[in-house]
Amino acid sequence: MENYAKILKTHGIRPTIHRVQILKFIVESKSHPSADEIYEKLKDKIHAISRSTVYNTVSLLKEKGVIEEVVTPSSIRYDYSLVPHNHFYCIKCKKVYDIYGALGALPKITEVDGHLVKNIQYCLYGICKNCLNGGE
Secondary structure: OHHHHHHHHHOOOOOOHHHHHHHHHHHHOOOOOEHHHHHHHHOOOOOOOOHHHHHHHHHHHHHOOOOEEEEOOOOEEEEOOOOOOEEEEEOOOOOEEEEOOOOOOOOOOOEEOOEEOOOOOOEEEEOOHHHHOOOO
8 A cells, every 4th residue: 555655645646545545446457447437346345435536536646647548439447557558449348458569659749739748648449359259
């Protein structure tokens, strides 16, 4: 828990029990959970956590640059990674996969029409190899 509290403090966020647990869940999750999924998984484990606490916390974590949003057609999901990467969204099973390196050759854009670009996310859409092979 100390590491998660330290991450929050580094980003200027007071490490409450709920914030630490929500960040821990996102970091340890491989599924890029939505706020509703985070709430459903944590509501029986953490005393007095509410859906609004989860939504407010993920909003704060995103605003402070701790996590990033992964916008898919079905929901907004959250991801934590120290390594720059992109995402692949399966239109069949609705899973989100991390993609490392495949898009590394794309240009780094820092300004567009006078706007300062702080982050670029690419999300590829298609059918994952598991679904292509008949799995689900």
